């Protein structure tokens with residue numbers, strides 16, 4: 237009997253072993269047909285799904301899968317999923333697929349499949365652990381420009397697999413290297429980006445409205461990266477100011493005794509500057525990612541939300557499709573689809589809630605930063621006054637004070653940009669709470 241772990245995305249890692257090609261169900265009169273370089277067309281609205289056991293043996297499927305793959309329901313039922321494997325697919329992709337599923341992580345991937353008559357069709361598949369050892373894959377028609385990039389990448393990796401006799405794992409590492417060159421630190425980041433691109437490209441072709449939760453998370457995540465950039469710039473400015481103050485301290489040390497006020501001012505300024513630089517570190521919202529299945533909260537939210545919407549659509553479509561053959565009932569499969577959709581929904585909501593909490597923390601820290609900078613500015617004014625009194629005796633101090641004034645103008649400007657990004661994030665958060673779109 238399958239155990240149901242508390243976290244529906246958690247599976248028993250050790251028990252999962254994909255079915256080898258040779259262990260495939262004895263073909264029910266199936267002959268392996270040579271591949272032909274002809275695409276099997278299907279509509280942008282078509283969504284497929286299949287449910288497999290822990291080894292990838294098909295247990296349930298929908299009508300679209302039967303129609304496009306060209307296999308009869310009885311041929312799919314009980315067959316290993318590699319029944320539709322296309323020889324253009326590198327092993328690396330399936331290594332990543334199984335590695336993710338074993339890790340309890342949903343996996344999104346471009347897959348070129350083979351129909352019964354040897355034609356090909358591309359899908360973007362999202363395979364998810366169901367929590368009881370089974371897996372479910374929902375698939376859509378990929379139409380974004382990323383498909384061309386990935387198709388070329390697969391060609392290159394397949395060539396390397398053959399010419400260098402790479403193991404699936406080595407090949408997956410090679411592919412990860414190339415994915416990183418494309419700008420994605422981890423596979424989870426790549427799949428979140430790819431799913432969002434495909435989801436949006438499909439929606440535009442179908443002419444449907446953008447989901448408000450997705451548009452809001454898009455605004456939030458764009459402004460969060462804006463914010464990170466501006467905070468990094470502000471930190472650099474403060475590093476430069478530390479040098480300026482070091483110069484002022486050297487300058488003050490050279491002054492005759494009895495002229496030490498400027499020295500005290502420089503010391504105070506320096507102390508305040510240090511506090512601000514430490515505070516800035518708490519504003520650094522850069523996350524670090526260890527494994528290939530890690531992504532930022534925003535990226536995970538995109539993935540969860542898109543999958544949740546797709547599963548909802550899949551449920552609706554499935555309702556209108558013909559009856560299932562085989563060992564399962566339409567009610568049972570509808571239940572499985574709905575349950576998975578609810579899991580994604582709950583996870584995406586908790587990711588949004590977490591996002592709201594961290595935005596509030598950032599807002600408070602930016603407010604505090606503003607107050608600290610105001611304090612720093614007061615010390616700077618004291619410095620300017622003292623420089624005025626020392627004009628005749630301390631040549632060169634004017635120049636340092638003028639540079640300090642420039643520095644304060646720059647950080648004021650930078651603070652405005654930071655506040656702008658925080659405001660935009662807060663607006664996105666408000667809209668998410670109210671379920672509104674831009």
Ligand SMILES: Cc1cc2nc3c(=O)[nH]c(=O)nc-3n(C[C@H](O)[C@H](O)[C@H](O)COP(=O)(O)O)c2cc1C
Pocket residue numbers: 254255256257286287288291292316317318319320321322325330333347349361363364371372373
């Ligand atoms: C839920 C699920 C869906 C899958 N979908 C596909 C698919 O659409 N096409 C495919 O070739 N393999 C798919 N696979 C992977 C296959 O099980 C298999 O690993 C792959 O075809 C490689 O086969 P091979 O090891 O015989 O080369 C799926 C696996 C799971 C668990």
